[in-house]
Amino acid sequence: MTKKIISIFAALVASVTVFAQEAAPVEQTGGLIGKNVASVAFTNGLLNQSDLDTYATTFQVNESITNNLDLGFNYSYTWFEGNNNVDFNNVGSYAVVYTTYNQFKPFVKLGLNYNWEDYAIAQQNYLSWNAFAGVEYSLNSKLGFTFSAGYVDDFGSDHGGWETIDLNWRGSLGANYWVTEKIVTGLEVGYREGGNYSVTALVGYKF
Numbered sequence: 001m002t003k004k005i006i007s008i009f010a011a012l013v014a015s016v017t018v019f020a021q022e023a024a025p026v027e028q029t030g031g032l033i034g035k036n037v038a039s040v041a042f043t044n045g046l047l048n049q050s051d052l053d054t055y056a057t058t059f060q061v062n063e064s065i066t067n068n069l070d071l072g073f074n075y076s077y078t079w080f081e082g083n084n085n086v087d088f089n090n091v092g093s094y095a096v097v098y099t100t101y102n103q104f105k106p107f108v109k110l111g112l113n114y115n116w117e118d119y120a121i122a123q124q125n126y127l128s129w130n131a132f133a134g135v136e137y138s139l140n141s142k143l144g145f146t147f148s149a150g151y152v153d154d155f156g157s158d159h160g161g162w163e164t165i166d167l168n169w170r171g172s173l174g175a176n177y178w179v180t181e182k183i184v185t186g187l188e189v190g191y192r193e194g195g196n197y198s199v200t201a202l203v204g205y206k207f
Contacts, residue, residue, distance in 0.1 A: 031136040031144030032176055032204070033070060033098055033105050037062050037184065039204030045078075048195035052081040058202075062096075070096040085120040098136075105136040109148070128154040132170070146174045146188075169193040174200075182206045 038061045045054035058076040065071050072094050079087040092113030098105045109132040116125040134148025149171040174188030182205055190198040 029103070029105075029144065030138040030140055030142050030176070030178060031105060031146065032062065032184070032186075033096060033107060033136050034064050034067075034100075035062070036064055036207050037204045038207060039184075039186075039202050041186075041200050041202035043078075043198050043200040045198045046196065052084075054078055054080055058200075067100075068098055070098070072096070086118070088115065088117045090115050094130075103138045105138075106134075107136065107148075108133050109150070115154075126154050126156060128152060130170075142178045144176050146172075146176075148172055176202075 039059075041056075041058040041060070043054075043056040043058065045056065047054060056076050056078040058074060060072060060074040062070055062072040074090075074092055074094070076090045077087065078090070090113050092111055094109055094111035096107050096109045098107035109130075111130045113128045113130070114125070115128055117123065130150060130152040132148045132150030134146060134150075136144060136146045138144045149169075152168050152170060170190065170192050172188050172190040174186060176184050176186035178184045184204045184206065186200075186202040186204070188198075188200040188202075190200065192198070
């Protein structure tokens, strides 16, 4: 099952790359899609099931491949509030397939991640996948907004692990502002099934 889903993911990325145009155009838009951006983010997760918050730092590189395809890499480190020897690592890659209608960019984002989780009494490693759909709206060349909703899961039947459990549906609303032609800042509010929320702040560099 895992190999089949990975094969489908790879075939989708390859097909979009082949049939899309060869080079991405230079766009004066306020969003992040279609741009080469390296970013660092900090997230505060507010869990409904616990009095403890989670914190995460994420490094991400997004690269425009064609007019309709971005590919990216991300790494994140997450830990629970307090001294409890609970932390998680996540490394992954993703593809964003999108189209452009004036100031709007509807998109689909597919990702694969490898997770290794360290609890006080146990450790576990597993592969997960995610699929999101959304739209990016550019108010002008400086300011952009993004809405997305999707699903995250692993490839096992027990759904073990902090990332999956049974709280798989996600949604987010974010905004970003280009301080200069190269520097961008952003803020995102996320919702996760089960009444969990998160707030993420980021800063990025266009290369």
